[in-house]
Amino acid sequence: MNYDALLWLSFGGPEGPDEVMPFLENVTRGRGVPRERLEEVAEHYHHFGGVSPINRLNREAIAAVEKELAAQGIDLPVYFGNRNWRPMVEDTVATMAADGVRRALVFPTSAYGGYSACRQYDEDIERARAAVGEGAPHLVKLRQFFDHPLFVGAFADALRAARAELGADEGTRTVFVAHSVPVGADAAAGPPGSGGHRYSRQIAEAARLVAAEVGLGGHDVVWQSRSGPPQVPWLEPDIVDHLGTLHAEGVRAVAVCPVGFVSDHLEVIWDLDNEAAERAAELGMGFARAATPNADPRFAQLVVELVREHTQGAPARKLSDFPAAGGTANGAPCAPGCCEPVRRRS
Incomplete structure (x- = not known):
């Protein structure tokens, strides 16, 4: 199947002191976390100048993946979006739509299952597509890779x-x-x-x-x-x-x-x-x-191998007998009700 792009989807983090509290408010929205707790966590960020390294690390990894894609002859532009801070995934998907992307793969920066590690990325994708509306690209999430x-x-x-x-x-x-x-x-x-x-x-x-x-x-x-x-x-x-x-x-x-x-x-x-x-x-x-x-060359190779499962039918390499999940290649998508937050299953 043909794909137009790869969306790199991550958690996000502040890149300056003024961004710390708005970022933490995004992360905890709707959870009733006291302001005092947010201020306590904010101090962890201010210890490092109010900058989380996560966006920089993602950009470096994306550059490595772009290089690996080119080395393997795969013409696939990479876009970067986050759940909780700029670049927000809704804005990124809007840019993708404006660029003419109609079908894209999604690499979430988590190797595991669970709600925040997997299911919430599905929700991020759905929210971003809903925000863009008609013309939003179809987005296919790559599978979990903890046992790759x-x-x-x-x-x-x-x-x-x-x-x-x-x-x-x-x-x-x-x-x-x-x-x-x-x-x-x-x-x-x-x-x-x-x-x-x-x-x-x-x-x-x-x-x-x-x-x-x-x-x-x-x-x-x-x-x-x-x-x-x-x-x-x-x-x-x-x-x-x-x-x-x-x-x-x-x-x-x-x-x-x-x-x-x-x-x-x-x-x-x-x-x-x-x-x-x-x-x-x-x-x-x-x-x-x-x-x-993140900085190991094998990580970029892993991402491209996951892409090739969809674009070239490459076999899913894994070292455990756990079911391949979290995506649709060489395995099954998550079952209905899988990894829902507890409050939604009460």
């Missing part, structure tokens, strides 16, 4: 480098980290009777695949960046709390692998490079963090 060999390989090499930085002796523990989500939302993910789409299971499987590639005998899977009211249970343990547990067990050093993320955006550099690293230093533990795959 290029994704796993990039993380495996990054983890090897982090462990080498620590000496990787018997006192080093490898800890895989991903963004926490409410327990109820995680349980609601996936069609009835199937756990294949469940975010926490996919994270655990990706960690297992990376650990196996590195040849580890054991590892932990923990979480970061929880938010929301304290009475709502989220996936645990938190990375900072887990460091205390490991210290009590006599672990001397930790190699942290942010397997739930594709780039070193603010939650990675704040929650891991600042909070977790500082806690490890307080405990006298060695600490090294593996790089995310």
